[in-house]
Amino acid sequence: MENKPFVEFTSFKYANLKPIVMKNIYLFSGILLLAIVYTSCEKVLASPATSTKDSITVFCSQELSTLTNKWATEYFNSNPETRIKVVTLNESGSAVSYSGGALSFVTQKDYTSNGNDELWKVLVGRDVMVPVINSNNPFITSLFEKGITADELSMVFTDPSIVPWGMILGNKQNNAVTTYILDNQEVRLNLAKFLNTDAVSLSAQAKKSGSELVSAVQKDPYAIGFCRLSDILDSKTQQIAENISLIPIDRNANGKVDFSENIYQDLGTFSRGVWIGKYPKALYSSIYSVSATKPSKEKEVAFLKWVLTDGQQFVAPSGYTDLAVNERKSKADDLTITQIDLLANNTESSNLKMILLILGITVVASFGIDAVLRYRKNLNLTGFTNPTGLRPDRLDVPAGLYYDKSHTWAFMEKDGMVKIGVDDFLQHVTGTITQIKMKKAGEKISKGDQILSLIHKGKQLNIYAPVSGTIREFNEFLKSDSTLVNTSPYSEGWVYVIEPTNWLRDIQFLSMAEKYKIWLKEESSRLKDFIAEFIKPGTTEYAHVILQDGGELKDQVLADLAPEIWEEFQTNFLDNAK
Numbered sequence: 001m002e003n004k005p006f007v008e009f010t011s012f013k014y015a016n017l018k019p020i021v022m023k024n025i026y027l028f029s030g031i032l033l034l035a036i037v038y039t040s041c042e043k044v045l046a047s048p049a050t051s052t053k054d055s056i057t058v059f060c061s062q063e064l065s066t067l068t069n070k071w072a073t074e075y076f077n078s079n080p081e082t083r084i085k086v087v088t089l090n091e092s093g094s095a096v097s098y099s100g101g102a103l104s105f106v107t108q109k110d111y112t113s114n115g116n117d118e119l120w121k122v123l124v125g126r127d128v129m130v131p132v133i134n135s136n137n138p139f140i141t142s143l144f145e146k147g148i149t150a151d152e153l154s155m156v157f158t159d160p161s162i163v164p165w166g167m168i169l170g171n172k173q174n175n176a177v178t179t180y181i182l183d184n185q186e187v188r189l190n191l192a193k194f195l196n197t198d199a200v201s202l203s204a205q206a207k208k209s210g211s212e213l214v215s216a217v218q219k220d221p222y223a224i225g226f227c228r229l230s231d232i233l234d235s236k237t238q239q240i241a242e243n244i245s246l247i248p249i250d251r252n253a254n255g256k257v258d259f260s261e262n263i264y265q266d267l268g269t270f271s272r273g274v275w276i277g278k279y280p281k282a283l284y285s286s287i288y289s290v291s292a293t294k295p296s297k298e299k300e301v302a303f304l305k306w307v308l309t310d311g312q313q314f315v316a317p318s319g320y321t322d323l324a325v326n327e328r329k330s331k332a333d334d335l336t337i338t339q340i341d342l343l344a345n346n347t348e349s350s351n352l353k354m355i356l357l358i359l360g361i362t363v364v365a366s367f368g369i370d371a372v373l374r375y376r377k378n379l380n381l382t383g384f385t386n387p388t389g390l391r392p393d394r395l396d397v398p399a400g401l402y403y404d405k406s407h408t409w410a411f412m413e414k415d416g417m418v419k420i421g422v423d424d425f426l427q428h429v430t431g432t433i434t435q436i437k438m439k440k441a442g443e444k445i446s447k448g449d450q451i452l453s454l455i456h457k458g459k460q461l462n463i464y465a466p467v468s469g470t471i472r473e474f475n476e477f478l479k480s481d482s483t484l485v486n487t488s489p490y491s492e493g494w495v496y497v498i499e500p501t502n503w504l505r506d507i508q509f510l511s512m513a514e515k516y517k518i519w520l521k522e523e524s525s526r527l528k529d530f531i532a533e534f535i536k537p538g539t540t541e542y543a544h545v546i547l548q549d550g551g552e553l554k555d556q557v558l559a560d561l562a563p564e565i566w567e568e569f570q571t572n573f574l575d576n577a578k
Contacts, residue, residue: 056082056084057085058104060086062090063107064107070318079306084303105289106287107286107288108127108285108286111288124288125287125322126274127186128320128321129229130246133223133246143168143248147250152168153224176222178224179204179223179226180216182206182210190284194282207225213227214241218242228320229321230319238316240266246270263279275563276563295335301335390429392425392521396490397516403466403510403512403516405511407574408464412500417472417499419497420465420494421494421495426454426461431556432559433482438475438495442471445468445469446465447467449465450464454485468506475495478493530569531553
């Protein structure tokens with residue numbers, strides 16, 4: 001299906017208004033924009049130099065005083081034009097009382113205990129607790145295959161009697177387990193919470209510092225220690241200390257470390273696993289920067305972006321855990337200030353406010369007309385949203401295509417080449433696709449191989465091939481406009497042209513449209529059950545983003561959900577379809 005160029009579309013009675021209306025609107029917008037830029041530049045040139053004395057004031061809870069002061073000092077060293085004053089709160093300080101217009105760094109405990117749900121916040125670090133073992137433990141191979149459950153940890157950390165390794169491994173090994181714990185209230189509370197007991201019941205040998213605990217475990221091949229993740233990092237390399245290994249946790253207690261639980265190979269993989277929710281939530285807490293509203297002052301945003309990027313190197317030395325590498329960029333990008341944000345903060349110029357208001361109305365009007373035209377043009381294509389919710393009877397399933405349970409389709413052209421893409425269900429689940437990772441022309445693929453990744457604001461799904469062959473062409477338009485997968489998944493949004501190698505065999509495992517529609521009904525029902533299991537939609541935290549009136553799943557149901565839910569969707573709906 002080939003669409004005519006947008007400027008040539010004249011199939012409804014308002015089309016002849018477009019050239020006149022759009023031309024004048026964009027001309028008017030351009031004039032106003034020039035006026036704003038001129039006024040802004042004039043004001044900047046006329047303004048006096050900004051004083052460096054106490055340019056920014058930030059607040060912090062007592063626990064984060066060392067880290068916050070370190071951030072302030074290091075930022076000033078590299079940005080001497082911005083001085084930061086740090087105010088440490090007393091124990092009764094409330095985030096509500098001090099966050100008005102200023103940045104504040106607080107622990108998760110401080111944030112939740114003061115009822116601050118309406119405050120803006122961004123994650124800047126974590127306090128992660130981990131069980132560790134000597135890398136020379138003779139049973140480490142078995143332990144990495146089966147993992148350790150909460151009940152098994154409870155057995156060795158709360159029973160004052162001698163517990164043999166055989167009780168953990170399920171064999172007759174009688175070597176005694178020795179346990180150590182960091183003598184720290186937060187560490188004890190987190191372990192007790194995970195073990196569903198109280199801190200008083202813990203019977204491990206207490207060590208005053210992380211270095212003492214690490215040394216004890218390094219000397220004892222039968223030991224298990226429990227401490228902060230930062231305690232086991234080498235101060236020079238910031239990697240896990242020599243002869244120390246993280247213990248895999250068997251979260252579902254099925255006697256093995258599943259694929260979704262296997263995050264313990266190295267520090268980077270583990271950090272990402274914590275980020276996407278594969279590590280028990282009871283064993284870590286968050287560190288936030290909070291404010292009454294999203295920061296829009298240029299210096300505050302610059303400082304906070306630095307905290308989320310270069311400033312992360314100072315998190316671990318202060319006793320906490322820094323963010324995963326990919327996580328840092330996504331959070332920093334969310335803080336970008338637009339020119340409109342900067343101008344809106346200028347309370348001294350009512351003229352600029354008026355201009356902004358007029359410009360906003362004008363731009364909205366122009367985009368509104370443009371959107372109407374585009375909508376009317378694409379009535380025969382799948383749209384971004386489904387106003388009736390994610391209903392299988394509303395999904396587009398064109399006849400004549402072959403469909404695979406990996407939510408892909410295939411169609412053989414007259415020249416024998418096969419065009420493939422993703423189905424309508426998938427684009428309605430993910431929401432607007434912001435980026436697509438594709439393979440290069442010439443690469444050979446087999447049915448079930450990963451062939452592309454769909455990305456929505458940093459969260460991604462890996463998609464698998466419906467057929468085997470050699471990629472002869474990829475859709476170059478998707479590089480500049482990935483939303484074609486949303487607006488037209490079966491035409492302009494195609495992904496590859498493939499020269500097939502086993503077409504007749506491959507199509508035996510594919511479905512035609514009518515059969516695929518029936519399967520999509522089952523898939524939609526399974527998605528609703530999946531949401532109910534992993535999200536618990538009865539809670540107010542998620543109900544507004546996944547359900548509409550009547551209990552129907554909302555369109556783009558995954559769009560606003562956390563990365564760990566995307567990981568579970570990947571495992572349950574795409575990986576299992578291979």
